[in-house]
Amino acid sequence: MSDNLDRILAANADYSADFGDKSELAMPPARKLAILTCMDARLDPAKFAGLEEGDAHVIRNAGGRASDDAIRSLVISHKLLGTNEWYVVHHTDCGMETFTDPIMRDLLAGSLETATIDENGWRNEGSGPGSKEADQIAWLTIADLAQSVRDDVDRIKSHPLVNKSIPVRGYIYDCKSGRLEEVN
Amino acid sequence: MSDNLDRILAANADYSADFGDKSELAMPPARKLAILTCMDARLDPAKFAGLEEGDAHVIRNAGGRASDDAIRSLVISHKLLGTNEWYVVHHTDCGMETFTDPIMRDLLAGSLETATIDENGWRNEGSGPGSKEADQIAWLTIADLAQSVRDDVDRIKSHPLVNKSIPVRGYIYDCKSGRLEEVN
Numbered sequence: 001m002s003d004n005l006d007r008i009l010a011a012n013a014d015y016s017a018d019f020g021d022k023s024e025l026a027m028p029p030a031r032k033l034a035i036l037t038c039m040d041a042r043l044d045p046a047k048f049a050g051l052e053e054g055d056a057h058v059i060r061n062a063g064g065r066a067s068d069d070a071i072r073s074l075v076i077s078h079k080l081l082g083t084n085e086w087y088v089v090h091h092t093d094c095g096m097e098t099f100t101d102p103i104m105r106d107l108l109a110g111s112l113e114t115a116t117i118d119e120n121g122w123r124n125e126g127s128g129p130g131s132k133e134a135d136q137i138a139w140l141t142i143a144d145l146a147q148s149v150r151d152d153v154d155r156i157k158s159h160p161l162v163n164k165s166i167p168v169r170g171y172i173y174d175c176k177s178g179r180l181e182e183v184n
Numbered sequence: 185m186s187d188n189l190d191r192i193l194a195a196n197a198d199y200s201a202d203f204g205d206k207s208e209l210a211m212p213p214a215r216k217l218a219i220l221t222c223m224d225a226r227l228d229p230a231k232f233a234g235l236e237e238g239d240a241h242v243i244r245n246a247g248g249r250a251s252d253d254a255i256r257s258l259v260i261s262h263k264l265l266g267t268n269e270w271y272v273v274h275h276t277d278c279g280m281e282t283f284t285d286p287i288m289r290d291l292l293a294g295s296l297e298t299a300t301i302d303e304n305g306w307r308n309e310g311s312g313p314g315s316k317e318a319d320q321i322a323w324l325t326i327a328d329l330a331q332s333v334r335d336d337v338d339r340i341k342s343h344p345l346v347n348k349s350i351p352v353r354g355y356i357y358d359c360k361s362g363r364l365e366e367v368n
Contacts, residue, residue, distance in 0.1 A: 004217055004269055005353070009364070011234020016362035022226070023360045027279055029225035033188055039241040039257050041213035042206070044230050047237070050195020057223040060244040062257040069253030072321055073223050073246040079291060080306070081279055082298045085188055095211055095265055107263060112347040114266045122264070133344040137256055160317040163296040169189070176207045178200035180193070 025054035027081065033057070034077045036152070037089040038064035038096075042175050045089070049180070057083055063096040064089055065140040066152035075161045084166055088152050089180065091173040096142040098122070104141075108134035145172060149183040209238035211265065217241070218261045220336075221273040222248035222280075226359050229273070233364075241267055247280040248273055249324040250336035259345045268350055272336050273364065275357040280326040282306070288325075292318035329356060333367040 033056035035045050045051060045058050057077045059070050066088065077083045099107075103122055107115050113126020142148040149170035156168050170183040217240035219229050229235060229242050241261045243254050250272065261267045283291075287306055291299050297310020326332040333354035340352050354367040 002269060002351070004215055007215075008233045008271075012232055012362070012364045015232050015234070019362040022362065025226045025359070027224070027226070027277060031188055031191075034223070039218070039243045039261065040211070041238050041240050041242075042209045042211070044235075044237050046228050046230060048196055048199050049192045050199070051228075053228050053231070054225050056225050058225075058244055059223045059246075060242050061253050062243075062260045067253040067256075068321075069245055069251040072251075072323065075292070075318075076246045076279065076288075076323070077223065079288075079296070079299060080283065080301075084298075085186060087192075093211060095260065099264065104260075104263070108259070108345060112263070112345065114268075115263060117264075131344045134259075137252075137345075139256065139260070160315045161292060161296065161321075167186070175209070178196070178203040178206065180196045 022053050029054065029056050029081060029083055031055040032083050033085050033087070034059065034074055034083040035087045035089060036064055036066065036070050036074065037173070038062065038091055038094060040091060040094065043091060043173060048173060048178060057081070063094060063140050063142055063148070064091070064152070065148070066155040067140060071156065071159055071161070074156065078163055078166060086156065086166055086168045087171060088149055088156070088168065089171045089173050090142070090145055090149050091175055092145065093175050094142055094145065096140065097145065099139070100141055101139050104139050105134045146183050206237050213238065213240050213265060213267055215239040216267045217269050217271070218243065218258055218267040219271045219273060220248055220250065220254050220258065221357070222246065222275055222278060224275060224278065227275060227357060232357060232362060241265070247278060247324050247326055247332070248275070249332070250339040251324060255340065255343055255345070258340065262347055262350060270340065270350055270352045271355060272333055272340070272352065273355045273357050274326070274329055274333050275359055276329065277359050278326055278329065280324065281329065283323070284325055285323050288323050289318045330367050
C-alpha cells in the first residue's frame with residue numbers, strides 16, 4: 001500500500017465521518033453551474049470559485065480545453081442535469097504552454113518515462129520503450145493563453161449540440177495571486 | 185451580471201486575499217498523484233481524498249470515464265509532470281446510469297433544451313431546435329458501476345502511451361456516505 005493511498009483513505013475516513021446532510025444532495029447541480037478548467041494541481045475550483053458540494057459540475061482536463069470530451073460532458077450537464085451557465089477557466093504558468101505536438105510526439109516516441117525540462121526545453125531522461133501512438137493525438141497545447149480561452153468559449157458557443165441560450169464566460173486564473181481575470 | 189457570477193467573484197476575492205504561500209507552488213504535483221473522476225456536483229475530490237492545492241492532478245468528465253481526452257491528460261500528467269500513481273473514481277447514483285446512447289440521441293434530435301426524468305424515463309419538455317450531431321458521439325454511459333471502473337482501469341493500463349510502471353487503482357465514491365470503496 002502506498003503512502004499516498006494511506007493518506008487518501010485516512011482523509012476519506014475523516015471526511016465521511018462528518019458527512020452530515022450531504023447524503024441528501026440531489027444529482028442536478030443546485031446552482032445550475034458548470035465550470036471547465038485545467039487539471040493543474042494548483043487549482044482548486046471549489047475554493048477559488050466558492051463552490052460547495054452539490055453546487056456545480058466541474059470538468060477538468062489538461063489545459064481546461066473545450067475538447068470533444070469536454071463538449072460531451074457540457075451537453076450532458078445542460079440537457080440532462082439542467083446547468084444553464086458555463087465558465088471556461090484557463091490559468092497562468094500552464095504546462096500546456098511548454099510544448100507543441102511535435103515535441104510531445106518526439107518525446108513519447110523515444111520513451112514513456114517522465115521527461116525533464118530546462119532552459120533548452122524538454123528532454124527524455126528515461127530509456128525506451130516509446131510509442132508512435134502519440135502521432136495520432138492532438139495534444140491541445142496553448143500558444144496564447146487569452147486566445148485559448150476565447151477559442152474554447154467560441155467552440156462551445158458555436159457547437160451544434162449547445163443550446164444558444166447558455167452564457168459561456170471565459171477567465172484566466174492567476175496562479176501567483178489566486179485571482180480570476182475575465183477574458184473578453 | 186448573474187447572481188452566480190457575483191457570488192463566484194466575491195468568493196474568489198476572499199480566496200485570493202488570503203493566498204499565502206500558495207503563490208510559490210510548483211507546476212508538477214507535489215504528491216505525484218492524478219485522479220480521474222466524475223464532474224458530478226456532489227463530488228469534491230480535494231475534500232474526499234484530502235488534497236491540498238499543489239498535490240495532485242484532477243481530471244473530471246461526465247462519468248469519470250477513461251475517454252481519449254482523459255488519456256491525453258493522464259499521459260501529459262506522467263510524461264511531462266511526473267505523476268506516477270493514478271486513481272479512477274466513479275460514484276453511486278451517477279447520471280450516466282440513467283440513459284443510453286439511443287435515448288440521448290433521440291432527446292437531442294428533438295430539442296437542445298433541458299429534458300426531465302420520471303418513472304417513465306427521460307422526456308423532452310422544451311421544443312426545438314434539436315440536432316442530429318449527437319448521433320456521432322459515444323456518450324460513455326454506464327450500465328454497471330463496478331464494471332465501468334474495471335473497464336476504465338483496464339483501458340488506461342493497456343493504452344500504448346501509458347508507462348506500465350504506473351499503478352492504476354479503481355474506486356467507487358458513495359454519495360450517501362462520502363466513502364471510497366475499492367473495486368477489484
